[in-house]
Amino acid sequence: MTRAELKRRVAEAIDRRSDEIIGVGEQIRRQPELGFKEVKTAGLVEDSLRRLGLSPRARLAFTGVRAEAAGTRGAGPTFALIGELDALVVSGHPEADPATGAAHACGHNAQVAGLLGAAMGLLDAGALEHLSGRVVFFAVPAEEGGDLEWRMAQRRAGALEFFGGKPELVRLGHFDDVDLAMMIHTTPRPEDGRASVPLSNNGRVGKLARFAGRAAHAGGAPHLGVNALYAAQIALAAINALRETFRDEDTIRIHPILTHGGSQVNVIPAEARLETYVRGRTLDAVIDANAKVDRALRAGALALGATVEIDTLPGYLPLDCDATMARYFRDNAVDLVGESHYRELGHRAGSTDMGDLSQIMPVLHPYMGGARGTGHAADYEIVDKPLAYVAPAKALAAMVIDMLGDGAAGARDVLATARPRLSRAEYLALQRSMARREVYDGGAA
Numbered sequence: 001m002t003r004a005e006l007k008r009r010v011a012e013a014i015d016r017r018s019d020e021i022i023g024v025g026e027q028i029r030r031q032p033e034l035g036f037k038e039v040k041t042a043g044l045v046e047d048s049l050r051r052l053g054l055s056p057r058a059r060l061a062f063t064g065v066r067a068e069a070a071g072t073r074g075a076g077p078t079f080a081l082i083g084e085l086d087a088l089v090v091s092g093h094p095e096a097d098p099a100t101g102a103a104h105a106c107g108h109n110a111q112v113a114g115l116l117g118a119a120m121g122l123l124d125a126g127a128l129e130h131l132s133g134r135v136v137f138f139a140v141p142a143e144e145g146g147d148l149e150w151r152m153a154q155r156r157a158g159a160l161e162f163f164g165g166k167p168e169l170v171r172l173g174h175f176d177d178v179d180l181a182m183m184i185h186t187t188p189r190p191e192d193g194r195a196s197v198p199l200s201n202n203g204r205v206g207k208l209a210r211f212a213g214r215a216a217h218a219g220g221a222p223h224l225g226v227n228a229l230y231a232a233q234i235a236l237a238a239i240n241a242l243r244e245t246f247r248d249e250d251t252i253r254i255h256p257i258l259t260h261g262g263s264q265v266n267v268i269p270a271e272a273r274l275e276t277y278v279r280g281r282t283l284d285a286v287i288d289a290n291a292k293v294d295r296a297l298r299a300g301a302l303a304l305g306a307t308v309e310i311d312t313l314p315g316y317l318p319l320d321c322d323a324t325m326a327r328y329f330r331d332n333a334v335d336l337v338g339e340s341h342y343r344e345l346g347h348r349a350g351s352t353d354m355g356d357l358s359q360i361m362p363v364l365h366p367y368m369g370g371a372r373g374t375g376h377a378a379d380y381e382i383v384d385k386p387l388a389y390v391a392p393a394k395a396l397a398a399m400v401i402d403m404l405g406d407g408a409a410g411a412r413d414v415l416a417t418a419r420p421r422l423s424r425a426e427y428l429a430l431q432r433s434m435a436r437r438e439v440y441d442g443g444a445a
Ligand SMILES: [Zn+2]
Pocket: 106, 144, 376
């Protein structure tokens, strides 16, 4: 059977399950859960994979679920299909969980529907009889940031080292046997067309800064206080003044928020807290901008004679999409959505932990449409269910057939030219080297 015939057979099997696949996407949309806490969603994935006759392993890095299926045409590379489980807190989202604030405003519910739909199609159609190597169906936790206090507490308790699901899964060895991987992310942006592949994405580090001053009566004796809020404010102004030093091609993004600015109005604030990401196109650009941000934070403390504690947290590495995989995806996407709806995108300034995987193996992170509104915003919604939920299932399954069909010729083609920058051990050492804590006493300076 040719690959084209097998793809058609698998697509027909997916069509027969389309109501069920849409049902999965809608059910997850209605039960949004935050990263590392996607218990119900992971349970749904585990049950679905088990019903397909697979033997999933669950509770990997808290909530990850992984099952593999071997092709019967002999040994070959292992290709992982990935779906992200988590939602994120978006205030004002009409479907936000009232208890946690979580909402599926990034469309990860569609990723899981696509992942399970691909598994259904491949297994229903008996595709494994025509494939070599192995396919892994991997639902992964916690791509979105946030929920930092809880994650910090888990880290102190030794339950977590990194704050992203994929870095944690790499650390725990659950990607050790995977040679190449892909996922499909939903996009609400009309300019992305119905299917698109970006060239690359920014990487980032996370930062927490805690300014400590001295409380005093704000009316009666302000001269006895050290105003931590003003120290933080000066740091923010200094960060903004640095923006002209960043080169356009480095696509630096720094977007601090003030998370605490005082306890009550008649007390000089003794504590103020900032949180920010520092993003950039290359790791060197992130490291350079990060050093400037540290300077700005110290400057705030120095001006007021306050102290600042700066925690730099390992974030996500820049994403590079594999060009060979992108070529295969293009052909499949054009078959599904038509040439005029396919786009090739340039660099994007957001970040994802698929970037981390891209530094250690060839990966692809395309987008497909079906959503409307703004990502991470209250107006985000899935409006075209077949495009958002069912088409990605077909695209993922077609990629499995391309990578693992014909003796896994596609995967061998990818692996022959891909040159991942880091080994897994080098990756972990690099991420660990990014973690840093500095205490700067501006009063002693
Ligand atoms: Zn997101």
